Amino acid sequence: MNRSKSYLTVFILSFILFVACAENPEHAMRAENTEEQNTPGVYAASEAMESEEASQTQEVSISDVVSSSTQPFVGADKKFIRKADLRFEVDDVYRSTAQIEQIAIRQGGFVTSGDLQSQVIRTETYPTDQESAIEVTEYETNCYVTLRVPAENLHQTLTQVAGEVKFLHKRTLEADDVTLKLVEQEMAQKRAQNGQKRLTGDRKRIKSKNLAELENLAYHRETDRDLAILRHFSLEDEVAYSTITIAMVQDHQITQKVVPNLNAIRENNAPGFGQRLGKNLAFGFELIQEIVLALMNVWPFLLVLSIVAGIVIRKTKAKK
Secondary structure, three states, X not given: OHHHHHHHXXXXXXXXXXXXXXXXXHHHHHHHHHHHHHOHHHHHHHHHHHHHHHHXXXXXXXXXXXXXXXXXXXXXXXXXXXXXXXXXXXXXXXXXXXXXXXHHXXXXXXXXXXXXXXXXXXXXXXXXXXXXXXXXXXXXXXXXXXXXXXXXXXXXXXXXXXXXXXXXXEXXXXXXXXXXXXXXXXXXXXXXXXXXXXXXXXXXXXXXXXXXXXXXXXXXXXXXXXXXXXXXXXXXXXXXXXXXXXXXXXXXXXXXXXXXXXXHHHHHOOOOHHHHHHHHHHHHHHHHHHHHHHHHOOHHHHHHHHHHHHHHHHHHHHHX
């Protein structure tokens, strides 16, 4: 009996401990909620920080899209040829062209080509009275510009150009690593110079009969050296100055101007019936004259044809 009471006591104590442990998480959550409610400033600040981070993640400006991946490479001694190709719409092609050219100049660059033109889509004329009409022309204006700017200013240049963009159609960025090409050209240039030095020393020891062949070989060596130097300078120039190709287009524009009503003027100044009748009769008489004159040019043929026809007719009658 005492043992049963002991078991019952242990069971009751275990049940009480279990219930207490189950209620602890709920009390902890309530305490945490109560603490957050008692500190509204901290809670509001955390929400503001989260919303700011989300807005910064979602907002990507056109300038970021246009100029991304153009920051100067920092690290190893690398040489890149950087190129950018852009096509976008603008509000005013004339103004944007002038602005972009000025941007290139301010960044230490220059304009290598520019082609601004307007293409007529269609033209229609609407008469307003007997003397005048309104001519409506729909056209599109576009411009193609090629810029070269210092490579270290490419990112800043594209960022400023993005300020003219209304709608971006295309953006292509290229970075060609030419470090090994430059090293290769330097080695080729040194080989050409060393070969030229050896040929210069051999001229004093070569016999006169082989001197012409030596001079020809020296000429080709000098040519190879000059070409190697030019290729090296050209590559260095492409590395130093990045190329930007821009195609700008503007929405279709409409222009109106007053022009003479040509159809009404033609109708009002057309000749009357009597005048046209006389003109047509004169034309008919001139046509008859031309036909007679044309026949007179072949009168021998007509004469022979008449004689042959007469003979055939007589023989036919004689047989009958």
